[in-house]
Amino acid sequence: MSHTPTSTGPGGNALAPNQSAAQDKKPSLAGVRVRQRKGQAKASAKFEPESFRDSFLLHLALLPSPLTTDALVAKLVQAGTTLEYLKYNEQFFELLFVGGLLQPGGAYLDDKRSPVYIVKTDDTSVTGDEGRGEDSWKDGVKGMVEVLKRVIQRYKYLQKPLEEDFLPNLLGYLGKWDLTARAKLAEATALLILELGASPKCLQSLAKDHVVKDGVALSFLSPFFKTYLSKQNVEHLGSTLRRSGLRDLLLVFPIQTRDRAHLEEYFKKEGLQPIIDWYAKLASLEAREQTINEVGRLINDEETNEQIIEFIKNQQVEKPAPEADLCEWIWQGLMKSIDWSARPDQLDQAVILHLTARAPILEAFCNGAKAQIGLINAIQVYCYTDTRIIKAFAQIVKVLYNADVISDQAIIYWHQKGAKPQGKQHFLKATEAMVKFLEEQESDEEE
Template identity: 30%
Template structure:
């Protein structure tokens, strides 16, 4: 009986790992030492620094050690949590060819020269951009590990990086943590960043960075909560002292916007619950909202207070009944031509944005004319020169006959005055 030949045994034989499957040991200290050796030969010449880093990229595996490279370029060595230089391995543990050693506070030309190393290196190795961002995430929570001058230099180059888009503004909120806020480190850093940014790119750039960072409502969180430091007066004093009045104005605008949103929520509840008109009017008067803003708020709240019919033939009657019910509110805040014109343009925008209302725009305007909310002079001015361009051709055609009637009435009125 013939059986299958037995499989050969591998006992006693050493399996050899394919070269492509071999994993190199992670060795940040070895990478650091190799970088130090190369940087020492550049003698602090920044062009030579870039040439060396450019040529060493593939050999030293930046894809694996890119974060360590950023640490060396900024702080001069590998960083442990808290911003402390790692002292493991043989010395030296720090190089003088780094941001903190090559640059001094206020020397923006020196900073820009060093920044060119970052710019050119990241153009050459695009993947370092993400690693740069990751490392800044760690560094910005470790500011207390650096000296005052080092923090100042870091803040100033951070401003340059924000201005050029090398790092995103969304990194800035990470500065807000208890141990950095408590002793003023976070606030001091932010002020230096924004002050440098303003000197380089102007006040508009400062506000744009604040908006992009998402810190609009958390700027006060940079101030310690103790000793009554979180006050409007202290905020204004602190930012004004650093020549940042635009931040103070921006903060006031944000607060006013939040206040108005709160008023608008109150208004919507009152309208939805069909409170008396006087009570609704009092909400706006009590909160000192200007008339032209009040009438826009009322329109928005009135038109969002009910669920509209999806059937076009029913919508017109529903809309006109609903608006007529709230005419006293519109009347209360359209006592001058400016408020009337603002309301008219708001209605135009609303009808354009809500296509179901597009065909009844002229019916709404006619209703508000007949109820003395809108005057003929304002309607004519709107038609002739002060309308929005959005959907204008549609609204112009709709209003044509009504405008012709108003113009004819205007001419007859002028003729009567001449006869007198």
């Protein structure tokens, strides 16, 4: 006869099989609704930008008249307690910048508009919704930027999507707006970078082909520069442009006008001479680095003097530089290619041999008196800075004189009144005998 196994309960009492199963079953509460966590509810909620827009406009419909910056800030901060600004940050900024929701590509989704927004503001008033008349708004774009700044200071999580997503996308749609609207967007962007500390990387969008086309990017950049320069100097602006990643201002010019002459012509017409001067200085620094590095590289690659001269001439066609600057850059390139590992007592001789062999490169470009005197000064400052060859200064000048790089008149003028202050007395004394000889030779020729 078989027996059904039994379980033993507390005290050794036997339990029936159905009793054991009942104990293993987990308890449940019939009719009790398990609440979803708040974060999970938000994540699974539908994305409804139009519903957000409608709720947002209901808040703005209660704005007082006349409208003030403080009132608008207070209303937006209050609305942020019930509306999901982070989830709908793109729609939030669209309503405050362009007044309505945008479709991909930049066109308006429908006709619903905010009562106040950046591209519609002016210095007198802003037209509200149909039937509301005009709300007085005397602060214009600056007032709207002040509003944005204060709201973002309250809701700090809005700054990152503004500078990383919204502004780059909006500047990609510039062709959708007329000149007046572009100017307002430009002013707002400049003020946000200056006053809110927004990243300038959005300016990279200006180099996109469809934005560059027909001068659209330029029509934004001019008012951007004017606004920026009304608050800061051109060096500060240059630093911002470097941080923006916009590598070269020429990239915002249409391809058929992408050259230095058109850049200068355009910004001169716009009354932006500081931009022309800044760009010329920047271009000069880039040309300087390129010349120094390339001359040094070509010499190390054992290219001939003729090949190096040809390279510099081609570079001058593309990026012309003053003769005096060019001669100094070539000198720096010649020094860059020297083997400085020689013994100290042999270094002077190594420099002299190197310059003797490569002097024809300088001779091809060092023609005018200004360039020659500038070259002597460049050598003077270099020898003063790098004292390893300070004693070779007079020999270097003599080598360049014998190679027809610098004239006797240039040496005499430098000695009499053209020398730089760095180590002046030392270098004048070192070349005193040479100058005396040249003066006597000049006097004999005159006689």
